[in-house]
Amino acid sequence: MNILTSPSLFAADLTKIEAEVRRTEAAGADLIHYDVMDGVYVPNISIGFEMLKAVRALTQLPLDVHMMTVRPQDYIERLSECGADIVTVHNDIADEDTVRSILDDIHSFGMMAGLALRPDVSADAVLPFLDCADIILVMTVNPGFSGQKFMDMSQKIRTLRDYIGLDTVSIEVDGGINPSTARICAAAGANIFVAGSSAYGAPSMKDALDAIKGAAIAACPD
Numbered sequence: 023m024n025i026l027t028s029p030s031l032f033a034a035d036l037t038k039i040e041a042e043v044r045r046t047e048a049a050g051a052d053l054i055h056y057d058v059m060d061g062v063y064v065p066n067i068s069i070g071f072e073m074l075k076a077v078r079a080l081t082q083l084p085l086d087v088h089m090m091t092v093r094p095q096d097y098i099e100r101l102s103e104c105g106a107d108i109v110t111v112h113n114d115i116a117d118e119d120t121v122r123s124i125l126d127d128i129h130s131f132g133m134m135a136g137l138a139l140r141p142d143v144s145a146d147a148v149l150p151f152l153d154c155a156d157i158i159l160v161m162t163v164n165p166g167f168s169g170q171k172f173m174d175m176s177q178k179i180r181t182l183r184d185y186i187g188l189d190t191v192s193i194e195v196d197g198g199i200n201p202s203t204a205r206i207c208a209a210a211g212a213n214i215f216v217a218g219s220s221a222y223g224a225p226s227m228k229d230a231l232d233a234i235k236g237a238a239i240a241a242c243p244d
């Protein structure tokens with residue numbers, strides 16, 4: 023499995039976004055995770071299109087956009103114009119047909135499509151989407167805030183890996199990830215590791231990401 027880190031920019035010092043993007047690059051991040059919250063799907067409002075464009079102008083790193091919004095379908099083209107590479111939407115924002123058409127729409131703009139599951143959503147929720155999602159994002163906190171306590175979703179991750187095999191679809195974990203929780207998730211089959219506070223809050227972000235990646239590589243099943 024290809025083990026990747028995706029620091030969550032929402033946890034960065036937003037008063038100095040350029041320096042934070044440079045620090046993220048220098049730390050060896052594989053992706054930049056970008057959390058969009060609308061104050062309706064989650065009880066918080068985060069960063070949006072203009073900041074995404076600014077980040078796109080600063081870096082070539084793939085931008086991994088996590089939409090915690092009730093109607094992401096209204097904004098797929100805009101996200102593409104702003105430079106998103108991956109767009110992930112939650113499974114419970116609409117009925118199956120609508121979610122499928124959103125994932126198709128994301129692909130039609132040349133982006134990768136992710137499907138996110140809150141902690142209380144079971145692995146079976148992905149079954150209708152196995153042919154149209156590139157990434158399954160398993161939330162290991164309730165979405166809305168950085169710095170929350172990790173919730174162990176190992177069993178869900180193992181079930182997802184049974185459904186999708188090792189090679190085709192990535193499993194991303196998001197919330198409370200640090201080296202020890204990354205190890206737990208990697209052993210179950212996760213391969214993309216979002217890190218907010220443990221990355222941007224560390225004295226050395228490079229050491230923090232290296233430790234997450236090292237723990238994940240040591241624990242992953244293949």
Ligand code: DX5
Nearest residue numbers: 165166168169197198218219
């Ligand atoms: C939470 C967001 C996360 C968050 C991660 O709703 O989706 O990406 O920023 O932050 P940490 O790693 O601090 O839990």
Ligand code: ZN
Nearest residue numbers: 055057088196
């Ligand atoms: Zn996120």
